[in-house]
Amino acid sequence: MDKSLSWREYIITRLVRVSGYSAIIFVILIFFFLLREGLPALVEVPLKDLFSTRWYPIEGNNFGILPLITGSIIVTFGAMLIAIPFGIGTAVFMSEIAPRWMREILKPLVELLGGLPSVVLGFLGILVLSPYLRVLLNLPTGLTALAGALLLGGIAVPTIVSIAEDALDAVPYSYREGAWAMGATRWQTIWRVTLPAARSGVLTAVMLGIGRTIGETMAVMMVTGNAPVLALALTSIFHPVRTMTATIAAEMGEVANGSTHYHVLFFIGLVLFVISMAVNVAASSVVFKSKKRAERVLS
Amino acid sequence: MKKASFSNRDIVQRAGFSLLTLVALVTVIPILAVIAYVIKEGAPAISWEFLTAMPRDGMRAGGILPAIVGTFYLTLGTAVFSVPLGIAAAIYLAEYARDNWLTRLIRIAIINLAGIPSVVYGLFGLGLFVLFLKFGTSILAASLSLSIMTLPVIISASEEALRAVPQAFRTVSISLGGTRWQTIRKIVLPQALPGILTGVILGLERAAGETAPILFTGAAFFLPRLPNSPLDATMALPYHLFVISTQVPEMPIQIQYGTALVLIAFVLGMNIIATVIRSRARAKRQW
Numbered sequence: 001m002d003k004s005l006s007w008r009e010y011i012i013t014r015l016v017r018v019s020g021y022s023a024i025i026f027v028i029l030i031f032f033f034l035l036r037e038g039l040p041a042l043v044e045v046p047l048k049d050l051f052s053t054r055w056y057p058i059e060g061n062n063f064g065i066l067p068l069i070t071g072s073i074i075v076t077f078g079a080m081l082i083a084i085p086f087g088i089g090t091a092v093f094m095s096e097i098a099p100r101w102m103r104e105i106l107k108p109l110v111e112l113l114g115g116l117p118s119v120v121l122g123f124l125g126i127l128v129l130s131p132y133l134r135v136l137l138n139l140p141t142g143l144t145a146l147a148g149a150l151l152l153g154g155i156a157v158p159t160i161v162s163i164a165e166d167a168l169d170a171v172p173y174s175y176r177e178g179a180w181a182m183g184a185t186r187w188q189t190i191w192r193v194t195l196p197a198a199r200s201g202v203l204t205a206v207m208l209g210i211g212r213t214i215g216e217t218m219a220v221m222m223v224t225g226n227a228p229v230l231a232l233a234l235t236s237i238f239h240p241v242r243t244m245t246a247t248i249a250a251e252m253g254e255v256a257n258g259s260t261h262y263h264v265l266f267f268i269g270l271v272l273f274v275i276s277m278a279v280n281v282a283a284s285s286v287v288f289k290s291k292k293r294a295e296r297v298l299s
Numbered sequence: 300m301k302k303a304s305f306s307n308r309d310i311v312q313r314a315g316f317s318l319l320t321l322v323a324l325v326t327v328i329p330i331l332a333v334i335a336y337v338i339k340e341g342a343p344a345i346s347w348e349f350l351t352a353m354p355r356d357g358m359r360a361g362g363i364l365p366a367i368v369g370t371f372y373l374t375l376g377t378a379v380f381s382v383p384l385g386i387a388a389a390i391y392l393a394e395y396a397r398d399n400w401l402t403r404l405i406r407i408a409i410i411n412l413a414g415i416p417s418v419v420y421g422l423f424g425l426g427l428f429v430l431f432l433k434f435g436t437s438i439l440a441a442s443l444s445l446s447i448m449t450l451p452v453i454i455s456a457s458e459e460a461l462r463a464v465p466q467a468f469r470t471v472s473i474s475l476g477g478t479r480w481q482t483i484r485k486i487v488l489p490q491a492l493p494g495i496l497t498g499v500i501l502g503l504e505r506a507a508g509e510t511a512p513i514l515f516t517g518a519a520f521f522l523p524r525l526p527n528s529p530l531d532a533t534m535a536l537p538y539h540l541f542v543i544s545t546q547v548p549e550m551p552i553q554i555q556y557g558t559a560l561v562l563i564a565f566v567l568g569m570n571i572i573a574t575v576i577r578s579r580a581r582a583k584r585q586w
Binding site: 006008009012013015016017019020021022023024026027029030033034036037085086087089090092093094097098106108109110111112113115116117118119120121122123124126127128154157161185186187188208211212214215216217218222245248249252253257265266269272273276277279280281283284 | 570
């Protein structure tokens with residue numbers, strides 16, 4: 001065999017291998033840079049102040065991130081109240097009820113929603129949704145946690161639909177046939193056989209939907225009114241809030257590199273990174289466990 | 300025989316099916332409504348001048364050419380970095396990797412990359428590319444940040460496409476004396492190409508519409524000229540829409556809708572191309 005060819009093959013194989021490792025390298029690099037720029041915040045701001053309830057970084061040097069965390073939680077919670085029933089409902093409809101042609105139309109449409117830039121949704125949120133909410137609910141401003149939750153619900157739906165639908169599709173057809181043979185209606189089969197069999201995949205869908213929602217930035221920054229107030233009551237959903245992501249996006253452009261404010265914003269980024277990591281590891285371990293269980297059952 | 304059509308459980312089923320149909324409609328109709336509404340409101344703003352002229356009067360008049368060109372450059376820059384790297388990583392996972400702890404670690408890393416909030420990619424880009432590597436706020440730094448965000452999409456889609464190519468293709472090529480790389484390049488990659496292309500376009504579509512990763516790595520508030528080099532900052536459609544809808548007072552509403560329409564057209568255009576490639580390849584495929 002020609003020597004140059006085997007040399008080329010050797011080099012290419014090496015390059016392919018290094019590219020394969022790139023994902024690990026990037027996760028480590030991201031973690032490292034967040035630590036490098038974020039950890040100084042713990043030195044510069046006493047822990048007691050960092051976890052206090054006042055976020056006035058410019059006027060008062062108050063770096064309490066609790067209002068931002070509660071803001072993210074309330075918006076995410078509201079979004080999930082919308083996205084979970086609608087996401088799973090749509091997935092069940094597409095996978096179990098809709099005729100084939102309807103499914104072929106619905107699937108690309110839901111993917112389309114996943115591809116719509118969130119800044120466009122935020123833009124319509126400002127111009128259409130929030131004025132409507134303000135009049136409908138008689139609020140002083142429509143730019144509230146509720147507007148954010150509604151938009152984020154829409155943004156999380158495609159994630160939940162596509163993963164939940166895959167999970168439902170993966171349930172063997174014979175499970176359904178067995179249930180029908182025993183006289184169950186299609187409706188009973190869906191609720192008592194198909195959905196329970198797909199529950200780990202559906203759970204993964206919900207968790208990844210939550211992860212997507214906590215991390216969403218632009219739409220939420222544009223419609224939630226940007227008020228860093230502690231959101232603990234249920235009625236907070238009708239007031240302006242400020243999420244962790246929106247705070248970073250809104251303020252990072254105006255801080256001096258290396259200042260305390262800069263470090264605290266990176267620290268918030270670190271918190272977001274850890275949350276998304278936890279959500280994803282939990283979601284993939286659910287899949288992993290259920291795979292193991294399936295292997296046990298089948299062997 | 301019982302009269303089945305009057306039994307309780309049939310009524311439950313009928314009600315349940317209607318409810319789920321309603322749920323699916325309520326999910327899908329707003330998507331169409333959003334697109335139709337932006338087209339209706341934005342179409343009057345679209346003119347040759349709007350697409351090809353510089354902004355004037357503090358962006359309240361004139362066109363949005365620098366934002367269109369900027370988004371085009373950013374998408375291209377993202378492709379330059381993420382496409383070769385993503386496809387190579389997918390080749391490694393589909394053709395070379397053994398099922399061991401390292402491969403599992405790579406998969407966990409890919410899942411994690413896919414889940415990291417977009418604004419965190421912005422922070423990372425600021426820390427590594429803008430400040431540490433001193434690229435400044437530039438097309439280069441922004442494209443690199445977007446590339447890493449796009450990578451997991453390209454890797455997963457390409458790996459799936461590679462794995463879909465039947466094993467027999469590889470066996471035949473190897474048995475005819477082809478090396479492993481020759482087999483991948485001449486046999487497997489061409490067969491998987493439509494699937495890979497679809498994944499690449501969908502990944503780039505997401506990058507084109509993203510704002511948060513470019514906020515502090517390359518986006519310019521207002522720049523009445525086109526960028527000359529990869530080290531220039533640039534305007535971009537999504538950031539421009541954000542700016543004119545929240546930061547500029549007395550912005551004519553028509554220009555806002557027009558910008559939203561151009562952005563949607565850019566993104567949906569890519570989406571449609573991807574869908575066409577996928578369905579054509581499916582129709583042509585013989586295995």
